[in-house]
Amino acid sequence: MFDIISPLENVTLDFVSELQDKIDFKTKPQGSLGLLEQVAFKVALVQQTLTPVLTKPSIVVFAADHGVADEGVSLFPQVVTEQMVLNFLAGGAAINCFSNQHAIDLKIVNAGVKANFEQIDNANFINQPIAAGTHNFAQQAAMSKEQCLAAINKGADITQQQFDQGCNVIGFGEMGIANTTSAAAIMAAILNLSGQQSAGKGTGIDQKTVLIKAKVIDDAIEKYQLHDADALTVLQTVGGFEIAMMVGAMLKAAELSMLVLVDGFIASSAALVASEMNDDFLQYTQFCHQSEEQAHQLLLTKMAAMPLLNVGMRLGEGSGVAVAYPLIVSAVSFLNEMASFADAGVSEGH
The missing domain is CATH 1.10.1610.10 (Nicotinate-nucleotide-dimethylbenzimidazole phosphoribosyltransferase (CobT), small domain)
Structure with a gap:
């Protein structure tokens, strides 16, 4: 591909x-x-x-909703995904502060949010959703194969656009209520782990909810036999549109010999899928920080990744990329x- x-x-x-x-x-x-x-x-x-x-550094934040939120795996309601997209576009989020501080171009992508953004006119907004959120993977596959491939290709197109504008270093972030559940399920399926090994507190859920999340993951792996599946099938079955777009965006960046900057746990799950799809992908990546999400250290270890920072962050949004970027500038x-x-x-x- x-x-x-x-x-x-x-x-x-x-x-x-x-x-x-x-x-x-x-x-x-x-x-x-x-x-x-x-x-x-x-x-x-x-x-x-x-x-x-390093020329025209860029961060692309992909946003999407997840049907698995219906299983009670997140502290926040799904509407927060839409609200945070609006916050990004208004310039009020952490990623806005940090990207502005370091003169990093920021793009926000609606990959599949349950909202209508047709009236928004913002040069930094890419409104190309695959659908209004994924299905609840506890009940059925999160997306069809066609939707998954469409998301991967759209992510690749977005990277190509940044490259065509002179960018040679690109980072990726995400926003999506319940997407730590998808990321943990991807990790568990590909690395042959249990839900308890991969599920963490996400946005700050209590231990009882962590156990619910772990069971949702275990049940899905058993239901779809994901320990025996290829990475693309895993992504289609338990992933999210924002994660699938990140996979395509990351792979395209590597194809174009760009430096790929990886944020936290969810972005790392996309990098894991990308690495399974291409053996040489990880040679183009720099992991920016180790998240407080409990399984992220294990995920980084499995990819032999040495992150630049470990400062207790667990926000997402590409915030770890923006904070770590000055260190890359110093290295060059x-x-x-x-x-x-x-x-x-x-x-x-x-």
């Missing part, structure tokens, strides 16, 4: 060695900039240049601007 090639296939061993030497022989002890050195290496490898540049800055030992006339260590 997407033609993603490992960035290592298009560079020589000499390039990789030269890049590592450039990082190692800056005026610092080797490895002393920690994870920033790994980020610099990744950005340069993705862009296949020793002097990478030291690679391009910091003197080497030879340039500065500083003696190297033995």
